[in-house]
Amino acid sequence: MKQNLETLCIHGGWHPTKGQPQQLPIYQSTTFKYDTSEQMARLFDLEDEGYFYTRLANPTNDAVAAKINALEGGVGCVLTSSGQAASFYAVFNICQAGDHFVTSNNIYGGTFNLFGVTMKKLGIECTFVDPDWDDERIHAAFRPNTKCFFGETISNPGGCVFDIERFARIAHEHGVPLIVDNTFATPINCRPFEWGADIVTHSTTKYMDGHATQVGGAIIDSGNFDWETGTHRPSRPDLQPLPCREGSGHHLTSEETAPAQVHSAPLPTREGQGGGSFSCLTQPDESYHGLTYTKAFGRKAYITKIVSQLMRDLGSIPSPQNCFLLNLGLETLHLRMQRHCENAQRVAEWLEQNPKVGWINYCGLPSNKYYALAQKYLPGGSCGVIAFGLKGTREEAIRFMDRLQFVSIATHVADARTCVLHPASHTHRQLSDEQLRQAGIAPDLVRLSVGIENVQDIIADLEQAMA
Numbered sequence: 531m532k533q534n535l536e537t538l539c540i541h542g543g544w545h546p547t548k549g550q551p552q553q554l555p556i557y558q559s560t561t562f563k564y565d566t567s568e569q570m571a572r573l574f575d576l577e578d579e580g581y582f583y584t585r586l587a588n589p590t591n592d593a594v595a596a597k598i599n600a601l602e603g604g605v606g607c608v609l610t611s612s613g614q615a616a617s618f619y620a621v622f623n624i625c626q627a628g629d630h631f632v633t634s635n636n637i638y639g640g641t642f643n644l645f646g647v648t649m650k651k652l653g654i655e656c657t658f659v660d661p662d663w664d665d666e667r668i669h670a671a672f673r674p675n676t677k678c679f680f681g682e683t684i685s686n687p688g689g690c691v692f693d694i695e696r697f698a699r700i701a702h703e704h705g706v707p708l709i710v711d712n713t714f715a716t717p718i719n720c721r722p723f724e725w726g727a728d729i730v731t732h733s734t735t736k737y738m739d740g741h742a743t744q745v746g747g748a749i750i751d752s753g754n755f756d757w758e759t760g761t762h763r764p765s766r767p768d769l770q771p772l773p774c775r776e777g778s779g780h781h782l783t784s785e786e787t788a789p790a791q792v793h794s795a796p797l798p799t800r801e802g803q804g805g806g807s808f809s810c811l812t813q814p815d816e817s818y819h820g821l822t823y824t825k826a827f828g829r830k831a832y833i834t835k836i837v838s839q840l841m842r843d844l845g846s847i848p849s850p851q852n853c854f855l856l857n858l859g860l861e862t863l864h865l866r867m868q869r870h871c872e873n874a875q876r877v878a879e880w881l882e883q884n885p886k887v888g889w890i891n892y893c894g895l896p897s898n899k900y901y902a903l904a905q906k907y908l909p910g911g912s913c914g915v916i917a918f919g920l921k922g923t924r925e926e927a928i929r930f931m932d933r934l935q936f937v938s939i940a941t942h943v944a945d946a947r948t949c950v951l952h953p954a955s956h957t958h959r960q961l962s963d964e965q966l967r968q969a970g971i972a973p974d975l976v977r978l979s980v981g982i983e984n985v986q987d988i989i990a991d992l993e994q995a996m997a
């Protein structure tokens with residue numbers, strides 16, 4: 531039976547039967563026992579499915595991955611030990627030394643550094659593009675060795691809404707997939723696969739967990755990118771079309787399998803500019819039984835390679851205990867997102883009319899540059915994170931934060947508790963003012979992550995601190 535997102539938040543992934551625990555058990559075990567040597571050998575020959583070592587698979591982790599996969603509408607999901615590991619693996623899975631990719635410059639500071647500095651040391655180069663540029667300027671960033679395009683649905687902390695359908699079309703014209711970090715929107719508010727994205731990543735540390743208990747990440751594969759031809763195939767003929775999004779933006783999706791219905795049609799690729807050259811997926815992997823991922827796993831080629839190659843060689847799995855905590859968060863994700871968005875909208879409206887506030891960036895405000903895009907991609911609400919600048923000096927902004935009472939200064943966002951951060955003096959300290967501007971961050975930007983407390987209490991705390 532097809533289930534709505536709210537139901538999947540509760541029931542997705544773990545399906546207990548007779549006498550099994552109602553709540554997902556924590557399989558806190560590195561290894562799994564077999565009775566005969568032959569049983570074990572069959573697992574290693576890929577002739578049988580079964581658990582043998584938690585770096586590759588664990589029942590608790592798998593159940594949570596299946597829930598997130600169902601929420602996004604993918605063909606498979608892998609959990610990682612952090613959002614950073616998810617971003618790295620998502621790109622590294624299809625890029626090697628000598629390759630190139632294109633990324634929005636309006637992204638999380640950690641990702642900006644990973645892509646621009648650390649991956650460069652591995653011989654993988656990227657070009658940062660401003661998502662506000664026109665199509666021609668963005669096309670110009672692609673090269674023959676470009677392997678993917680990356681962006682964030684709602685950027686952290688810039689608050690830029692990524693025009694997923696437009697950037698999917700551009701990526702597909704160059705024969706490469708679009709990877710979208712959907713951390714801030716969560717699948718409750720946006721499902722990028724419906725707009726043509728091919729791969730979705732998450733920092734599950736944020737809203738998915740929502741209680742600041744674990745650091746984690748996720749990668750979900752739509753199964754819609756054909757690695758052999760470098761084209762995007764929107765839907766599977768063997769699957770029934772899903773009902774279109776309406777009203778709240780909530781829609782039906784069937785668990786485990788169905789890729790989301792996609793609005794855009796596939797486009798011809800541009801001659802000679804990237805495209806179709808994903809030999810890491812279409813040629814035999816000598817380190818993995820000489821298997822060719824696309825031949826052996828079809829639509830699950832990309833996601834299977836992450837487990838069987840990257841997890842095997844690099845690790846970065848979450849602990850089953852952390853997956854259990856993440857799952858508790860997911861059970862209320864739909865309720866929390868709604869309250870985060872309602873509260874943030876009220877706080878944003880209050881800040882906008884406050885004479886002490888110099889500027890504000892929240893895509894739910896009609897005056898916002900990204901309002902139209904937010905209405906298109908996030909009709910049911912965006913997220914709880916607001917960026918604003920106070921009139922006055924940088925020191926006054928710091929004093930404002932120090933005077934807050936229950937609103938806390940924390941290097942964290944997207945949590946039940948309201949918190950603030952000054953990226954220029956905290957998370958992005960290592961960036962110069964020029965790099966800050968390149969990453970779309972004003973030096974006076976205050977990032978306010980609106981929680982799920984009483985909204986009048988939140989506003990009262992902000993007001994007394996500003997006074």
Ligand SMILES: *Cc1c(COP(=O)(O)O)cnc(C)c1O
Nearest residue numbers: 612613614638686713733735746
């Ligand atoms: C926090 C964050 C990350 C990194 O995630 P960690 O879990 O902290 O490693 C990546 N992308 C976005 C949008 C984030 O907010």
